[in-house]
């Protein structure tokens with residue numbers, strides 16, 4: 001088709017009004033990689049947190065003895081650096097605005113003249129070679145005050161004295177914690193924004209001030225996502241200002257609510273995607289599922305957090321080595337933070353060996369920071385593939401979620417490797433190469449079993465770099481879905497690598513494409529090209545998964561804010577438009593898909609959820 005006839009189609013299909021109005025503001029190129037960009041989380045944070053073992057029944061001695069164990073048993077060397085304090089460390093808010101530390105829990109804090117300080121605590125951990133973490137809440141009150149009513153370690157005193165959360169004290173509390181006390185990591189919880197509303201259990205005790213909840217769990221409509229985001233954005237800005245050396249980590253903890261999955265990476269380093277993990281198989285699977293389709297949101301400095309590891313507890317204790325290893329492998333392939341939460345003083349040598357396996361940790365800590373993505377899911381079997389920094393290398397997890405033995409397989413194409421070229425396959429847990437032949441790998445997996453591999457081959461994209469192989473360098477600036485709710489991603493759909501948001505193969509006008517990005521319009525992706533590439537090529541089109549009446553989509557490509565390519569308005573069923581643009585020197589490439597509702601279709605424009613699914617197929621950089 002000639003350029004002129006394409007243009008004619010474009011003019012016929014595009015409602016002039018929408019083009020004349022210009023792009024929606026959030027679809028304008030930002031010319032930057034708009035992630036948080038602060039903090040020290042180039043790879044997923046690793047460490048220990050007392051909550052899953054001790055809840056608020058924690059003392060200085062308990063934490064220290066675990067820290068000493070981590071130092072002695074090889075875990076510190078294996079990468080576990082953060083020793084965190086969770087809920088329970090505070091006694092009350094003082095009249096001068098400071099927080100009184102519960103010195104019965106941390107006698108070290110009282111060892112100085114003047115108000116208690118946790119500086120001796122962080123000094124001690126630093127001297128041991130650790131980083132020190134603390135816990136607070138973005139609202140006025142903390143989670144224990146709502147959910148651990150019988151804890152002996154709740155803040156005491158008047159209603160005001162019990163308000164130990166950040167709200168109203170953001171700047172001074174964070175200055176104390178990071179400036180005076182010297183912490184390196186903070187987990188900022190959100191119960192203060194959720195659990196102290198009218199009719200709540202906590203409020204009935206008459207010891208808390210009522211606050212209109214900004215977060216209503218599992219109810220995206222009643223939740224004020226913008227206000228929650230604003231509160232966390234403020235914390236992120238304050239921390240960046242207080243830590244010019246960027247040696248800190250901000251953990252955002254609204255349990256997958258308030259759309260945090262979409263904005264967490266713009267304001268902090270990790271964000272919870274779900275409710276608290278419980279030490280049982282189903283809870284672990286559920287938490288995994290809330291993160292496992294969000295590979296386009298993670299990357300160096302920003303991680304989906306399906307919660308701390310339950311390894312060592314309940315159905316993952318020493319009597320369940322298969323479940324423990326599978327759980328650990330799942331967190332490893334997701335590039336999830338690795339925060340152990342059991343009393344390591346009681347860890348068996350086998351448990352320590354598991355937690356310190358160098359090749360498994362290397363897959364989690366790989367410098368590219370790509371999150372593993374699901375390439376296969378049928379019945380109880382899932383296969384995830386995580387492109388590693390070394391070209392052609394992938395971490396691969398074959399997973400049996402069910403309680404019957406299964407056979408699982410993965411082929412070269414699913415790993416985005418060239419089936420005609422040899423593959424080297426290594427069993428990551430055993431640390432040994434496997435003899436394989438052919439392009440298909442097959443394994444018997446026992447109930448709840450898994451196989452974690454490192455595979456090396458020739459990339460299916462040849463000499464080019466597929467966007468899917470550098471998902472850690474992609475930021476979903478606008479995802480095309482209004483209001484991601486607390487529902488697991490498989491319900492709401494998210495932009496995906498090599499698949500549509502619903503997990504189907506990418507398909508344009510009847511042709512299936514093995515690789516690319518599937519996303520809804522209206523959307524904007526930022527790709528951190530960092531001046532390393534010379535050309536960007538893709539085939540862009542409306543995916544066959546789009547509704548037949550979905551209107552048209554215009555595709556645009558920008559390099560550092562400069563328009564490099566504009567497509568005609570394309571409808572479902574039309575052939576994809578080839579893109580081939582010069583990106584030499586470009587730091588940030590942006591891919592915009594903007595929908596124009598069909599003329600006269602008020603319903604289509606009113607409901608953004610019905611905007612078309614689009615595919616940036618074979619989107620490669622070279």
Ligand code: GLA
Pocket residue numbers: 051086087142143144189253255275276
């Ligand atoms: C919330 C968090 C947990 C833990 C507790 C402490 O439930 O999600 O990880 O910090 O609060 O009360």
